[in-house]
Structure formats: structure tokens, C-alpha cells
Amino acid sequence: MIITHLERATQLYQALQDYQQSTHAFSQTSQRQLTAFANHLVASERQAQYLTALAKRTLVTPTYWSTQRANPNSAFFDPVKAILYWQSIDIAESLWLAFLLIHVGDSPQLQGNRQSQWQYLRLLYGNFSRADEPSKPLLSWATMTANPQVIVEWVRECQSHQISFKFGKHRKYESIKQLPQVVDSYGHWLADIGGVANLTNGGIQQDLSAEQRFAHWYKTLNIYRFGRLAKFEFLSLLGYLKVLAIKADHCYLTKATGPKRGAKLLFGHYTTDPQLERLAVQTAEAIGVDYAVFEAALCHWQASPNHAPSPNDLP
Numbered sequence: 001m002i003i004t005h006l007e008r009a010t011q012l013y014q015a016l017q018d019y020q021q022s023t024h025a026f027s028q029t030s031q032r033q034l035t036a037f038a039n040h041l042v043a044s045e046r047q048a049q050y051l052t053a054l055a056k057r058t059l060v061t062p063t064y065w066s067t068q069r070a071n072p073n074s075a076f077f078d079p080v081k082a083i084l085y086w087q088s089i090d091i092a093e094s095l096w097l098a099f100l101l102i103h104v105g106d107s108p109q110l111q112g113n114r115q116s117q118w119q120y121l122r123l124l125y126g127n128f129s130r131a132d133e134p135s136k137p138l139l140s141w142a143t144m145t146a147n148p149q150v151i152v153e154w155v156r157e158c159q160s161h162q163i164s165f166k167f168g169k170h171r172k173y174e175s176i177k178q179l180p181q182v183v184d185s186y187g188h189w190l191a192d193i194g195g196v197a198n199l200t201n202g203g204i205q206q207d208l209s210a211e212q213r214f215a216h217w218y219k220t221l222n223i224y225r226f227g228r229l230a231k232f233e234f235l236s237l238l239g240y241l242k243v244l245a246i247k248a249d250h251c252y253l254t255k256a257t258g259p260k261r262g263a264k265l266l267f268g269h270y271t272t273d274p275q276l277e278r279l280a281v282q283t284a285e286a287i288g289v290d291y292a293v294f295e296a297a298l299c300h301w302q303a304s305p306n307h308a309p310s311p312n313d314l315p
Helices: 005-023 031-060 079-087 091-104 119-125 141-146 150-160 176-192 196-200 210-220 228-240 258-267 273-287 291-302
Strands: none
Touching: 005 031, 005 273, 031 079, 031 228, 031 291, 079 091, 091 119, 091 141, 091 176, 091 196, 091 228, 141 150, 141 176, 150 176, 210 228, 228 291, 258 273, 258 291, 273 291
């Protein structure tokens, strides 16, 4: 049975109301604000469900995705589907593309043609090549490991042509000047954990839960310019796409900015970080949503707590 956005938002709003009546956990949150938050929860939940649905297609048919999804010169390029395409062919490339997607923070544009979508990730991963002039090798992980200097050359070319490379909303403080160090630290991280095989084949104890594995890899994820948000989004993406058998074990609010502001708005501005984390976990469990979904909803809601996301913002 398909549940509409409005129906699911109504369910979550009622669940939030029921939880508030039994625990009085929320601060002075108005009915309008709680309604808006319920809608943000649905939007975040739908995005997670979309990723999970894509992963299920891959599990059923590993060759489901066309090579064009993985080709940055193609009008059909889609990095999320490319991650799944590479998963059964070259897991190192799958992880590398997920890393680039999170670091660049690019997203598809609703305006323009297909070729204009994922503009900046195309520029980086495609190494300035074009469909009509594919003269350069892609900045694949195989290319990077064979010639680490290629990323330095890419930065120089970008600067020499005065190309305006824009990082995404959550990565707005990044710079292409830092890319060589970022990429180098990614390689060192893989080496430090024992390589890709150790990451994907359960090199840590097999009896750990998905949540415990998430916590383990979060602690080890020491990559330059990858703070709390990037680490959380990187691992959550890999978990939802089933590239790694992991799932967020809590909301990781302590070092957060937007999500913590949302949590303080919901639970009270004088609530301590440990209290915020505990309350977020308890609320997410009570209303039946993932911790990553709850974290994302808090982040988006706090920016405009009286308003539900617009239709253009919904997945």
C-alpha cells in the first residue's frame, strides 16, 4: 500500500504529539512548527527510501544500471546510480565516487538539460573531457593511484582557465586548492584501515551489528576537511545504498551545527549535548524513523521552523 506524503506526515505528527503527551520532551514547540517538522521528517525519509530502492534493484540485477550512468560525459550521468553500477565491478571505484560526491556536495539542477546536471562533479570526475572530445582519462581511483599528481594538474588547469568551481551548500567553505591534500588523505585513510577489502568484507568483528560498524568506521574516518557532517553523510550514503552493511547508531549532534540548532529548538535551548543526543535517539525510536532521517530533518527544519518544505524540495 502506497502512503502519500500527506498521510505519512499526519502519521508522524500524531506520533510526535503522542510522544509529547507522554514525555513532555519538547520545548515550546507550536502546533504549526510540529506540523512543519513532521513534513521535513517525511521529506528526509523519502530520500532515504529512494536510495534504498535503488540498492534493491542492484541486489536483484547487478547489471541493472547502464554504463552511461557512470560516464560523466553522458547526458545520463548520475553519480548515485554510478556508485551502484561500480559496486559489483570495482568496489574501490564505487567508494571513490561516493567520496567525491560527498566532498563536492554537488546535486542535480532542476533547470536546464541533462548535460547541465551534476555540473561540478562532472567537471572533476570527468577531468575536463567532453563527450565530443574524450581526450583525458577520467579521474577514477585507478587513475589516481597510478598517477597521484593528476589531481594537482587538474587544479592547475582549473586555475589557469579561471574556472569557477562551486562546492555544494554544505561544502561552501571548501576550495579546489585543498583538493590534492584531501585526496591524499583519503588514500592514507584507506591504507590505515587495511584497504578497501577490509572496509567492505567485514574486516572488523563479524558479529558486530550494522550500528556498531557505523560507529567503528565513523571513528576511523580521518580525512582532511571531512568533519562531522561529511563523515555522517558519507557513511549514511554507503549504508542506504548497501555498499557497506552499516546504519547510523545515533544522530551525532555534539559537533553539529544545523542539526543541533534544530534539536535545541525542539527540546530546549538550555539542553546539554548529551541530553540532546539522548532525546533525539528516544524520539526517533518512538516515532519510528532512522537516526539519519531524524538528523537530516532537524537540520532542514531549523532553517524555517514554521514552514513545511516546498514541493520543489521534496524527493
